[in-house]
Every structure is written in structure tokens, then in C-alpha cells.
Amino acid sequence: MSLHAPVPPLSGVGDVDARCHRLAQRFDAVRGRSAALSAPIGAEDAMVQSMADASPTKWHLAHTTWFFERFVLADGGPYTPFDPAWDYLFNSYYQSAGPMHARPQRGVLSRPTLAQVSDYRDAIETRMRARLQRGDLDARLLDIVELGLQHEQQHQELLLTDIKHAFFSNPLHPAYRDDLPQAGGSSVALGWIARQESIVEVGHAAWPGDAGFAYDNESPRHRVLVPAHALASRPVSNAEFLAFIEDGGYRAAGAWLSAGWDTVRARGWTRPLYWNKACEAEFTLGGWRALDPEAPVCHLSYYEADAFARWAGARLPTEFEWEQAAASLPVDGNFVDSARLHPSAPSTAATGLQQMFGDVWEWTSSAYTAYPGYRPWPGTLGEYNGKFMDAQWVLRGGSCATSADHVRASYRNFFPSDARWQFAGLRLAKDSA
Known part of the structure; x- marks a missing residue:
């Protein structure tokens, strides 16, 4: 997905079937933007944590996926998690959801690999699309889907700021993308x-x-x-x-x-x-x-x-x-x-x-x-x-x-x-x- 591609509007309230359809479109768009933003980042880059306040790209991608699995798919009836151990790895700070891996130590998670995290995203996206297409999410769960998409957009910004800090901390100072446009502007007096x-x-x-x-x-x-x-x-x-x-x-x-x-x-x-x-x-x-x-x-x-x-x-x-x-x-x-x-x-x-x-x-x-x-x-x-x-x-x-x-x-x-x-x-x- 291109960064220029429009994201469908918020789902809002209304008929549950119509909300499912709109949220399905929005789900694909938001998840696609995460994939586009992470595409220039290699597997070695994706596990770097340059300071305690930042998180590795791989963790952002997994955590935003965990959110949908934990709070939507696993809500209610019987559910088989993708990997039960990952509930601990990718919980961020939800104490009532259970224990979590220490935030300053996210950079030591060489495993799961970036490829495994990508498989995780694909699997959870497939399950989420099926639920949305079947229309079997009630209004409360649709609200959580919307929150999860807003949450992922927050992490998209963090993904960029965190990888920028990681690359700056590298003595080679690599560019995230060397083809970014430079927009000129004119001097405007402060009023x-x-x-x-x-x-x-x-x-x-x-x-x-x-x-x-x-x-x-x-x-x-x-x-x-x-x-x-x-x-x-x-x-x-x-x-x-x-x-x-x-x-x-x-x-x-x-x-x-x-x-x-x-x-x-x-x-x-x-x-x-x-x-x-x-x-x-x-x-x-x-x-x-x-x-x-x-x-x-x-x-x-x-x-x-x-x-x-x-x-x-x-x-x-x-x-x-x-x-x-x-x-x-x-x-x-x-x-x-x-x-x-x-x-x-x-x-x-x-x-x-x-x-x-x-x-x-x-x-x-x-x-x-x-x-x-x-x-x-x-x-x-x-x-x-x-x-x-x-x-x-x-x-x-x-x-x-x-x-x-x-x-x-x-x-x-x-x-x-x-x-x-x-x-x-x-x-x-x-x-x-």
C-alpha cells in the first residue's frame, strides 16, 4: 500500500452489518499502511531498540497484532491462540491482561523472527477479516476493532520515530528511505x-x-x-x-x-x-x-x-x-x-x-x-x-x-x-x- 492511499473514514455508529463492512475496509487500509511503513526496514534493523523509551519495529508490528487477537478474537467463546507464549511477549502495559516482557528489554527478542511476526500478522488478519465478513462481531467488539485501528495508527508514528532514533544511534547513520521528497517553503513572518x-x-x-x-x-x-x-x-x-x-x-x-x-x-x-x-x-x-x-x-x-x-x-x-x-x-x-x-x-x-x-x-x-x-x-x-x-x-x-x-x-x-x-x-x- 502506498502512503498516499486514502484510509476509509471512521466506522461511527449505525447498523452492525454496515459497520462490519466499513471496518473491514478500514482494517485493510490501516494494516496495509503498517506494512508499507515497515517495508524499508530489514530484519536486522527491525529488532534494534536504541533506548528504553523506544521499541523495535518488530515489536510494534507484533503488539498491534496481539491487540486484535487478545481483545477481539479471544473475547467470548473458545479460541486457539496463534502462540500462547506471545501473549507475554507482546502485551505492552495491560496489567489486568496478564504479565508482560519488560519494556526496556524488547530489543533482546531475536526470536520470534521478523518472518514469524509477518506470519503472525497474516494469520490474525485472515481471522479478523473472516469475522468482519461474517458480520458476527457485536457492537461492543466493533468498537474495540475501531480502537485497535486507532491504536495501530499511534504505533505507526512510534515505528517511525523509534527507527529514526535507532538509525541516528548507528555510527553509519543509515537512511530509512533515501528517496523522501524535500518540500521547499518560503519565509513567513511570525504574527x-x-x-x-x-x-x-x-x-x-x-x-x-x-x-x-x-x-x-x-x-x-x-x-x-x-x-x-x-x-x-x-x-x-x-x-x-x-x-x-x-x-x-x-x-x-x-x-x-x-x-x-x-x-x-x-x-x-x-x-x-x-x-x-x-x-x-x-x-x-x-x-x-x-x-x-x-x-x-x-x-x-x-x-x-x-x-x-x-x-x-x-x-x-x-x-x-x-x-x-x-x-x-x-x-x-x-x-x-x-x-x-x-x-x-x-x-x-x-x-x-x-x-x-x-x-x-x-x-x-x-x-x-x-x-x-x-x-x-x-x-x-x-x-x-x-x-x-x-x-x-x-x-x-x-x-x-x-x-x-x-x-x-x-x-x-x-x-x-x-x-x-x-x-x-x-x-x-x-x-x-
Whole structure:
């Protein structure tokens, strides 16, 4: 499957037979995209785990398959698992589903081989298609199928960010693909979009429901007071972040949170992850390329994004300021569907807010906590989001490695303060007088 091939729309609610048909199409499309994304990765590459926070390509492919086997096929009546031992290997963090192999040790799993994992995917896909074609999945299981597809799309992005880190960690610095297109852009002056104080509705209606898919951490929809503020018209660029570096940004503690400055010194940070020492080139999924000064800066930790904002005399936006601005905009941008797999400079000098979706996830100043009245999903799948609401920050908007149909204005991504290997950048905000 080409990365440019469209993914059918979400299944939504409605007649069970019709949902089975739509989900069967979507199942093939999403699973096909995983196969396309992993195709350039060889068997040796597919088992590499370059840090504890990342996972091998082979594990991503197996885990997303395990999800359908464990939560759909094995639900209910008698079921013969593909390999009972793999329930332990490919469980991620679902404690109520049973024990699991330690996350930092996923890179030692030379067995099963990539070929065996491919056979596993084929077998489970065949079983899933048969169930969908027979229409013998009830509404509850169809909801889990939809969740499993959304879950796989998350892992598609992780597959790309994790293999990028693995290849960067290799002294040979191999390219994931050396034929990736490079999209040029033009310099667009940073402007400010002001908004008055207002009470706005944020979040998403609980799923399943007529409003379409959303994760449980996006609900319930509720009202918040958003003070008067201004948002930058576009994300911070490489050139703007370079000015921060040249002004001693990584050498002086003044703009940094205390823990951020401790991290900078302990880890020897002097520039964004994947930039070379001269700050003239960056490592990409297409190998080393000249740094585009106008493209959004990416692979920043929360600490770096926050320090830059303070240095610039601004701040990071709250997630509610971000969502209020994005809610009326189409979900359009540089996503994985474009097959660039790297942030690009704005293609036009349009006025108003630009690049709210795609290119880079945007750090916010909002801690990842529960909304008022939040309820996790029932059962084992209740472990999906809620238990991670601790010491993490919310990011918004998606990236160049995100599927276009996977994000929305209410989508809440989250990572800890020191995470750098994701396609994360920032947009500035400031208080209005």
C-alpha cells in the first residue's frame, strides 16, 4: 500500500452489518499502511531498540497484532491462540491482561523472527477479516476493532520515530528511505492572533457515540474560561531556535526550569536532537540533510520548548488556548499521508493561523490530567490512557508522522518533560494586556 492511499473514514455508529463492512475496509487500509511503513526496514534493523523509551519495529508490528487477537478474537467463546507464549511477549502495559516482557528489554527478542511476526500478522488478519465478513462481531467488539485501528495508527508514528532514533544511534547513520521528497517553503513572518477572554467548550463527547471516535482522555466535553491571549501564527522555526542557541540559550540557566537546567547539564545538551554540532544539518528519515531555516524546529523536549518561550519573552500556550484556535480549522497539513516524513516550511504566505495540524506536535503548558468528570473505559482497556496522568505534558496537533484521519482539535497527546525523539516543536503564546 502506498502512503498516499486514502484510509476509509471512521466506522461511527449505525447498523452492525454496515459497520462490519466499513471496518473491514478500514482494517485493510490501516494494516496495509503498517506494512508499507515497515517495508524499508530489514530484519536486522527491525529488532534494534536504541533506548528504553523506544521499541523495535518488530515489536510494534507484533503488539498491534496481539491487540486484535487478545481483545477481539479471544473475547467470548473458545479460541486457539496463534502462540500462547506471545501473549507475554507482546502485551505492552495491560496489567489486568496478564504479565508482560519488560519494556526496556524488547530489543533482546531475536526470536520470534521478523518472518514469524509477518506470519503472525497474516494469520490474525485472515481471522479478523473472516469475522468482519461474517458480520458476527457485536457492537461492543466493533468498537474495540475501531480502537485497535486507532491504536495501530499511534504505533505507526512510534515505528517511525523509534527507527529514526535507532538509525541516528548507528555510527553509519543509515537512511530509512533515501528517496523522501524535500518540500521547499518560503519565509513567513511570525504574527500574532489575539483573542478576548471567553468561556469556551473543549474536549469531545464520550465515545462510543454519534460524535465519532475520541479517546477517553478527551472527554467529557466541558466549559473552561480562557483568558485574553495571543497565539503565534505559526510554529517556531529552525532559524528562530538557532538564534536562541547563538545567544547562549544552552549555556545560561536563566530561561530554564530548574529540572530542565539540571537535565541540560547532566546530558550535555547543546542543540536539538538530530542537529549536527555546527547546527547546519539535521538527521532525518532521509539521512543527513541541510537544515531548512524556515521549517518548524522539532525534536525538542518540553524543557527546551519552555526555555525558548521564556527567552523569546513569551510562553507556551495552554491546551485550551490551542484547542479554541484549532476547533474551527480543517484538519489539513503535512501528515504521514504526504510521505515527506519531515516538517516543512509554510508553502504559502497565508494570513491567520498556519500549520496547526501536522508537521510537529506542539508542546503546551498544560499538565496531562483528567478533565472534570473523566471516566476511563471499562475493563482492561481502561488502562489505555488514565493511568499515565502523572508527570507528563499535553501536546496538540499531530506531526508529519501522524495519519491525517487520526487527529482532531480535541486530541491530547502526552509525553514527559525530557522526551526529545518525537516530532515535537512549539508555538508561542502571550498574555494580552
